[in-house]
Amino acid sequence: MLTERYPSPRCELDYASPFQLLIAVILSAQTSDKAVNKVTPELFGRFPDAPSLAKAPLLELRKILRSIGFFRAKARSIRGTAQAIMKRYGGEVPREMAALITLPGVARKTANVVLGEAFEIAEGIAVDTHVARVSKRLGLTKSTSPPEIERDLMQVTPRTDWGKGHLRMVLFGRYHCTARSPKCTECPLLDVCIAPESAAVRDACHE
DNA sequence: ATCCCGAGGG
DNA sequence: CCCTCTGGAT
Numbered sequence: 001m002l003t004e005r006y007p008s009p010r011c012e013l014d015y016a017s018p019f020q021l022l023i024a025v026i027l028s029a030q031t032s033d034k035a036v037n038k039v040t041p042e043l044f045g046r047f048p049d050a051p052s053l054a055k056a057p058l059l060e061l062r063k064i065l066r067s068i069g070f071f072r073a074k075a076r077s078i079r080g081t082a083q084a085i086m087k088r089y090g091g092e093v094p095r096e097m098a099a100l101i102t103l104p105g106v107a108r109k110t111a112n113v114v115l116g117e118a119f120e121i122a123e124g125i126a127v128d129t130h131v132a133r134v135s136k137r138l139g140l141t142k143s144t145s146p147p148e149i150e151r152d153l154m155q156v157t158p159r160t161d162w163g164k165g166h167l168r169m170v171l172f173g174r175y176h177c178t179a180r181s182p183k184c185t186e187c188p189l190l191d192v193c194i195a196p197e198s199a200a201v202r203d204a205c206h207e
Numbered sequence: 208a209t210c211c212c213g214a215g216g217g
Numbered sequence: 218c219c220c221t222c223t224g225g226a227t
Contacts, residue, residue, distance in 0.1 A: 011223090012223090013223090025223075026225090028222085029223080030221085031222055031223085032222045070224090070225090073225080073226080104226085105225065107224070107225055107226090109223075109225090110223090110224075110225085113223070127223095128222095128224075129222070129224085130223060131223075146224090166223090167223095173223085174222090178221090179221060179222085180220065180221070
């Protein structure tokens with residue numbers, strides 16, 4: 001299934017450290033990875049780590065982040081996160097869910113991505129717009145609330161695959177099972193999908 | 208429930 | 218023009 005299609009899935013955000021990954025994931029909220037990758041070279045060029053970002057002028061950050069949307073809130077979040085990491089966590093990105101979700105701009109989804117990607121810790125499964133859409137279409141969950149979707153996915157996924165499984169669903173959702181016009185006619189999962197796009201496609205499948 | 212918010216795609 | 222983008226805080 002998705003494992004064959006994406007044998008070794010990789011995060012498409014550009015980063016050079018766990019700290020930069022955390023910042024990039026905060027910025028990626030309701031924003032495409034491409035858009036984030038467009039601003040992080042300048043951002044990380046000037047403020048590559050927690051000490052420098054903690055002292056960054058908010059107006060400078062807003063200017064750099066303008067093109068990605070939510071730029072005021074995100075400027076506050078990333079600087080606040082850098083400051084909290086300096087003050088409360090000795091300059092290191094914490095490796096516990098409870099600590100991560102106290103950071104501004106970080107909730108369970110972002111924390112799950114960072115834990116899995118940077119530290120290879122399978123605390124849970126990050127549920128974002130792609131995971132929610134794909135898992136619902138495939139019938140892996142009936143819920144629309146992220147916590148319930150996460151619970152359903154955790155029950156049908158071996159813990160060792162939580163990280164990669166998440167990435168596979170994101171890639172599949174981003175490039176194939178898209179929100180707008182999904183490519184159902186060339187889908188390898190059409191036979192198990194409960195929500196093919198059109199009745200014509202469904203009939204072709206069950207013919 | 209509502210707000211934050213710009214850019215790219217169809 | 219409208220929808221969508223790896224959500225989170227109020």
